[in-house]
Amino acid sequence: MIKLNDINEKIIQAEYAVRGSIVDRAQELERQGRSIIYCNIGNPHTFKQKPLTYVREVLSLLEFPNLLEKQAITNLFHSDSIARAKYIYNQMPGGVGAYTPSAGIGFIREAVAEFIAMRDKIPALPDRILLTDGASKAAQAVIQLLIKSPSYGIMVPVPQYPLYSATLTLLDAKKIDYYLDEANGWQLDLDELEESLAKAKANGITPVAITVINPGNPTGAVLTRENIEMVIDFASRHKLAILADEVYQNNIYGSKSFYSFAKVMHELKVEDVSLFSIYSMSKGYFGECGHRSGYLEVRNIDDEVFAQFVKLQSINLCANTVGQLATYLMVTPPKLGEASYDLYAREKDQILQNLKEKSRVIGDELNKIPGISVSYPEGAMYAFVKLDLPVPAKVDIIPEDEKYCLALLEETGICVVPGSGFGQYPGTLHFRTTFLPPLEEIINLVSRLKKFHIAYQNLG
């Protein structure tokens, strides 16, 4: 029988805290009848966020195309959903049960390119788009492509979404940490980037790319255009590729705007930096995490390199077909004058307004708790909350932030993820919370957390 020490040790070493031991304990408590506020994961539909009607109408019709011939559907579905489903169906003779081309369905890649061109007012090419099973697979493909040997490394923010650290571990590659500047709203800092790169090179690592997550997970920060320009210049000077994780581009709550790396790079006329941008239907106002729907857009690489991406994808045959269709619907929403337009706009606004309100409660109220501070969440679905607690000089087997999160869970039923799961500046303690649960639960969370934190401080 295969035992643990017989299997690939990189899988054992890889860590993904968002679904780690605290969550296991939360589920155990829930089975015992405790009520838990799950703030550990950005999975909107599990928090009563409704799927957009238009998206589900079209997908339903495509899953069961016999309906397209029934007169009765005109009473059940919006006319533009029916028309859209017919249009898609006619272009896909195999329907949703068939494999697609490895890079993705042609008309969807075209629609994605048009979406990018419209969003950024820049040219975009369909044959530089790859449809993937969520952004995760896109990021993993890029990392797999760039890592030539175990001495190769990729710069990753600290704190970061652990997809990046885990994938680098799996591929036996080097993670080159760079710290985000908490005092400056979690922006990137040039001196820190230079220092981190120089240290990696001095340690014999070959840096090949820098990963940037904007808007940030777990920070909730939105990068300024100047910050993005700085990163592009840094990458160009050091011959690094950029992996831009832009899955939260629609989740913006403050006064800052989202700028894609593609747009800024195009406007700066930078052509010597390869750019890999990823986007997904899991976040924004869609929250369609379960459809595993996403894409990769690549700029400034040769045809023969893109062909290798396609080959990599072909080893898995193709991204799931329904996910690709969902991506199509993400990039082609109903137009003004179409039957679904008003409802779509209403549903979208409601979701974004609600998230904005909850980000405000988290930003305002957590900062009122003595011993807790947080950068006001400007985007994404998270806040990375700083705990002003003593950090012992010697690290225990269970890190201090994990002890805190476990005690918080046991005491209050609030399930958050310790900062150490994302990385944090040495000597600091954090946890990450989402603001996805309904507003009443977020308000409840703040008051329970306050009581708990004061008691916990006094214990110490």
Ligand SMILES: Cc1ncc(COP(=O)(O)O)c(C=O)c1O
């Ligand atoms: C920054 C970031 N990138 C990628 C993903 C994964 O997205 P997908 O569901 O499209 O794989 C997540 C999910 O939480 C994320 O936070």
